[in-house]
Amino acid sequence: MADASLVALKRAAAAAARAGDHAAAAALFLELEAADPALWSAPYNAGLLLLHLGRTAEAAAALRRAVRLAPERAEPHADLALALLGLGQEEEGWAEYRWRREAPRLPADRPPRPLPAALAGRSLVLLNEQGIGDALFFLRYAALLRDRGARLFHEPFAKLAGILGRVPWLEPLPRTPPAERVPLGDLPFLTGAPAPPPLPLAALPEATAAVARGLAALGPPPYLGVTWHAGVPGGANLVKDVPPALLGRAVRGWPGTVILLQRVQPAGSAAEFRAGLGRDAADLSALSERPETLLALLGTLDAYVGVSNTNVHLRAGLGRPCDVVVPWPPEYRWRAGAERSPWFPDCPLYRQAPDGTWDAAMSALALAVIARAVSPGGA
Secondary structure (H helix, E strand, O other), X not given: OOHHHHHHHHHHHHHHHHOOOHHXXXXXXXXXXXXXXXXXXHHHHHHHHHHHOOOHHHHXXXXXXXXXXXXXXXXXXXXXXXXHHHOOOHHHHHHHHOOOOOHHHOXXXXXXXXXXXXOOOOEEEEEOOOOHHXXXXXXXXXXXXXXXXXXXXXXOOHHHHHHHHOOOOEEOOOOOOOOOEEEXXXXXXXXXXXXXXXXXXXXXXXXXXXXXXXXXXXXXXXXXEEOOEEOOOOOOOOOEEOOXXXXXXXXXXXXXXXXXXXXXXXXXXHHXXXXXXXXXXXXXXXXXXXXXXXXXXXXXXXXXXXXXXXXXXXXXXXXXXXXXXXXXXXXXXXXXXXXXXXXXXXXXXXXXXXXXXXXXXXHHHHHHHHHHHHOOOOO
């Protein structure tokens, strides 16, 4: 194909992507790939668009082609990882995940292959990356290294310092820390283990007692916590949203007190939720800045409904289920089509449809909320 035709095809694909016509843009990038098979960005962009469309197997195939054309570039590897993990192909997915966008800022000498079964005498420093919820998620894999005999040192995010300080095998960093450093996001690859259970957490008894008194003052039991948004637009983390009015209507059948735990509240969203609920809801969102109280509250609530966020990780660590609302396309932890995540088997999932509608998910959630009110705490 002539250079002018290639340029026109690139422009058409980019224009379709900017216009939000992801299907057309993906088709044009695949056409561009056929016209110029050496252009790695064509299958890469097609793969990103196919991921957005939820066509995960096709996305993985396109991203593999991009990796073959540009094996030294991190972007195709990193996005291939998300596609593979979403398909349940964990071994290869976690190997590719080492190319994630956070990784270049972390040690270049981190272990190049999975760690052996016997780690007695090894001391590892576990390095934070990404966010608080991600730290909790990946630390579940650290328990496997402890079981193999490794000594583990970790300086947690400030908000998690007290909570993780009660995990006896996570030691604080000494004055002279061990030389071997491991990013948290590498732990699934290094352990080679499928979906271990959440890191067990424990709330302070005095915080739990104070929470129980505070809840009684807010309204009658049972108590339901809710969130409808996670992430910061334009930030590095995925933004997850469910329309707050729809969520409010879905939980309208809850017979007790509804409690907002929405740390970031887009303008007007709390009012929209209350309008859908048809009544008032207590707002304890400020407890996100008081992690010990938040942990105690999450352990005390009879039920919790919302998008995936730090609260879900904390409640899972307490052994309590959540009803998780999953926007389309799903994040890799929630895998397309599955009723449960292997990492959160006690959490039923309510998925936005590929066409963007929530009708089926909200109808199922409304029934589940009523059932939870009858039998609080069950999965």
